[in-house]
Amino acid sequence: MDVVFVEDYEAMSRRAAEIVAGQIRQKPDSVLGLATGSTPLGLYHLLCRWYAAGRLDFSAVTTFNLDEYIGLSPTHPQSYHAFMQKHLFSKVNLCPVRCFLPDGMAGDVLAEAGRYDARIEAAGGIDLQVLGIGRNGHIGFNEPDDHFAVRTHRAYLSDDTIKANARFFPRLADVPREAISVGMGAIMKAQRVVLLASGPDKAEAVHRAVCGVVTPRVPASILQLHRAATVLVDADAAALVPEKWRHAGRIHIG
Structure with a gap:
């Protein structure tokens, strides 16, 4: 795991966008694993801007999103289908038939989970996986567990995650309690992983994931074992990381 410390959200987003753009230029038919939430918005904005400027071509790219809420249709404004359509898919030349998300309306969640894993494997696995990190250390909807x-799999959202996601819904009661989430297998098999962390509310999670032991109680800590994981951390999210590490600008773990 490489941990890279940057000044702020804008610098983090630009560094992440450069990594993703470099992946696409090096391998035009790349398979990208994508995340949702507030953190990757700056990354997606830059990718869209560079596409509009003729600097990127997504026509041969395949994408797999990490998760989707159970019970939300693709047209629901708070679904991750709608999120991706709004912030990336509608603004670049991705081929719609190669943009995959779990089906939150599937009648058989277990079967849908199996189909999703099979699609990822049939595509050759993930070349580059983009991740955020939850306040409790979750990645995707892989919540702290034993x-x-x-x-x-079917993921049951923790109280912390439900409260964090409540800002996107009219009422706390409207936040889905379950989701379909890609597991650690596909994430750890990705050729490269880039995790983004920004803001003071992520500082404890970053500290535990980067400085602590590898444990399913902090799901992101498993990235310490990945052969090519880069964690991009802004100053606020790095607040609890030892000062000598932050001044170094970049550290390697594992």
Whole structure:
């Protein structure tokens, strides 16, 4: 795991966008794993801007999103289908038939999870996986647990995650309690992983994921074992990381 410290959200987003753009230029038919939430918005904005300027071509790219709420249709404004359509898919030349998200309306969640894993495997796995990190250390909807979930699965959202996501819904009661989430297997098999962390509310999670032991109680800590994981951390999110590390600008763990 490489941990890279940057000044602020804008610098983090630009560094992440450069990594993703470099992946696409090096391998035009890349398979990208994508995340949702507030953190990657700056990354997506830059990718869209560079596409509009003729600097990127997404026509051969395949994407797999990490998760989707159970019970929300693709047209629901708070679904991750709608999020991706709004912030990336509608603004670049991705081929719609190669943009995959779990089906939150699937009648058989277990079967849908199996189909999703099979699609990822059929595509050759993830070349570059983009991740955010939850306040409790979750990645995707892999919540703190007694074990790491390996396969795509039905995820039960923690109270912390539900409260954090409440800002996107009219009422706390409207936040879905379950989701379909890619497991740690596909994430850890990705050729490269880039995790983004920004803001003071992520400082404890970053500290535990980067400085602590590898444990399913802090799901992001497993990235310490990944052969090519880069964690981009802004100053606020790095507040609890030892000062000598932050001054170094970049550290390697593992």
